[in-house]
Amino acid sequence: MAETDAQGQSYEAQHVHSVYEEIASHFSSTRYKPWPIVERFLEERPDGAIGADVGCGNGKYLSINDKVFIVGSDRSTNLVSIAKQHHQHLNTSSLVVADNLSLPHPLHAFDFAISIAVIHHLSTPARRVEAVAAVLELLKGAGGRALIYVWALEQKDSRRGWDEGHEQDVMVPWVMKGKKEKKTGSAKKGRRKGDGEEGYGEAAKEEEQAVAAVQDKTFLRYYHLYRKGELEHDVEEAGGVVVESGYEKDNWWAIARLKDGDGR
Amino acid sequence: MKLLTLNFLTCAIKTCKGSPASFPLHPRDSELEIIETDINLPFLKNILPRLTWDAVRTISTELGLPELPATAPTREDLVEPSSTSEDDAEEVPTQVAKDLHRLLLETCVKEGKLVCGCCEHEYQVKEGVANFLLPGHLV
């Protein structure tokens, strides 16, 4: 964890951005199953709505609803080019490389925004609130809604096993398997290793133990694990109002609107 | 990068966002390409009211594309009158709809720059992706 904003920037450059750049293609191959809450949120958007996916990764949420248009952005050039390959022949999205604290979007121009598994990578409380504010300020006052999704501290049934009382700022290993992995069969499940925050990783755990670790390469990513109520607090601190919030498979989520926006 | 995207992009530098000069960004030295997608008339009709038409026109002119009318087409302009139907799927796109689809969703900036009219900062577009990461001193 970093102490100041300037330290936070360089800390994240080293412990978040450069890691995603390196693991992009392996990471992407494990990210294909949408989380139900995100899917529901996207499907409920009105036809023709314009959205922003801030930290879109490989773009798995860009074509859930083919009646809306989403501008996806990510800090990782490699993840964006993977996302682009999958989506350039669809009408529903477009991609740019951008930092979530310096977004290239006009203020209050979007019907909706999503930030999925992104804000927990910011390394100071102030930067996390700033990141939430950056998502909220994209929203139109009338009807604009944002869905924010972060990793939870309380996940004692997950393979990580963290729970209340544990240190919230953690380094999480991403294990990139050597070539051997591909020969272990059960292809899709086998590729889900190092896939903790998905929360669907039970099968992957057994597999992980079965595969020899000789050629593995481990990368550490920084995470701030959110405790109960903390996301709602950050939303309010950032000038938002929580419309709905909850817990889904090791993650906290909140749907928010602008404070001066209407209640529709 | 689809031209429609430019309707939802501005300068990444915070102090520019309040300035009208920062929207839309100006394409410069652009190489365009067509990436075909299936025309989706209901989608076009629904996106239409969300467009900032003046920005669409400006960009189109700056890219040397055919001049667009001063006002945006209406939803009715997009549908062949004989095909108007309760069921969106039965409707047939007009030439106006086809042209709009080609312009906003199939015409892409492949290489070039996007320039902020407020601070003059240039954002590079490479292989169809615009990069808005700022050098440290501008963050």
Ligand SMILES: [Zn+2]
């Ligand atoms: Zn600018």
